[in-house]
Amino acid sequence: MxxxxxxxxxxxxxxxxxxxxxxxxxxxxxxxxxxxxxxxxxxxxxxxxxxxxxxxxxxxxxxxxxxxxxxxxxxxxxxxxxxxxxxxxxxxxxxxANSFEVVAREWLELKRREWTKLQFEKERDRLQNHAFPRIGHLAIADLGVTEIRPLLEHLVKRSHIEQAHRLRHHPSCLKSLFTEG
Missing domain, CATH: 3.30.160.390 (Integrase, DNA-binding domain)
Known part of the structure; x- marks a missing residue:
């Protein structure tokens, strides 16, 4: 029963x-x-x-x-x-293990040797303050224009135009994540 x-x-x-x-x-x-x-x-x-x-x-x-x-x-x-x-x-x-935040932090550690302390802190803070809260939890495999565009639009609406521009044109391996092409 x-x-x-x-x-x-x-x-x-x-x-x-x-x-x-x-x-x-x-x-x-x-x-x-x-x-x-x-x-x-x-x-x-x-x-x-x-x-x-x-x-x-x-x-x-x-x-x-x-x-x-x-x-x-x-x-x-x-x-x-x-x-x-x-x-x-x-x-x-x-x-x-392959989330955006995990991969980005690994990338930052690799770049630490190439950058000055100030440059490293700027790049780290930009990612921590703007990217990680919105897309840090997403798997790298899932990231595309549809996930990146709202992040950039959010920054522009909050008058963080320079931060949006720098994130979109981020150097090295992360650049491909922020561009459509």
């Missing part, structure tokens, strides 16, 4: 982990410490596997069921949902 919100809230703390089944492999694991974890059991390549779907009440019954259905669609397509999640997480970590 499928779970309801009332059935989820009703049980008291337990002495050992207890499962409340919802159906289709989804269940709520009640722990002795009072936490309630959504889990999805499935088989892939003949092996039993479990996938975490979140913590109740942060993950509602409806959302847990949607996540289960998504995982079941992946299984139907021949994909292990656990492996897919790990792959997505690794890709996210890789994208974060």
């Amino acid at each position: 499928p779970l309801t919100d009332a059935a989820i809230k009703k049980p008291k703390p337990v002495d050992k982990p207890t499962k409340l089944a919802d159906g289709g492999g989804l269940y709520l694991l009640l722990n002795p410490n009072g936490s309630r974890w959504w889990r999805f059991d499935y088989r892939f390549d003949g092996k039993r596997k479990t996938l975490s779907m979140g913590v109740y009440p942060d993950t509602s019954l409806k959302l847990a069921r949607e996540k289960r259905d998504d995982a079941r669609r992946l299984l139907a397509a021949g994909t292990d949902p656990g492996a897919q999640r790990r792959s997505n997480k690794a890709a996210g970590i890789d994208r974060a």
Whole structure:
């Protein structure tokens, strides 16, 4: 019988982990410490596997069921949902490691030896004050004219025309990020 919100809230703390089944492999694991974890059991390549779907009440019954259905669609397509999640997480970590801010800071460190202290500080401050807050979190692979133009327009509207010009025509490897061609 499928779970309801009332059935989820009703049980008291337990002495050992207890499962409340919802159906289709989804269940709520009640722990002795009072936490309630959504889990999805499935088989892939003949092996039993479990996938975490979140913590109740942060993950509602409806959302847990949607996540289960998504995982079941992946299984139907021949994909292990656990492996897919790990792959997505690794890709996210890789994208974060290649964010505009990370790459720009590495570039600044390379240029530090070529520039005077004052020049380095100007370039660093320009990026920190104007570019990083708006595009620093974006992956380098995702940056293009559609991301750069609003940054430059914002600076012009705030009467930072010289900063916009300098960012657009930034020297070395970053120049290609700020030009359309």
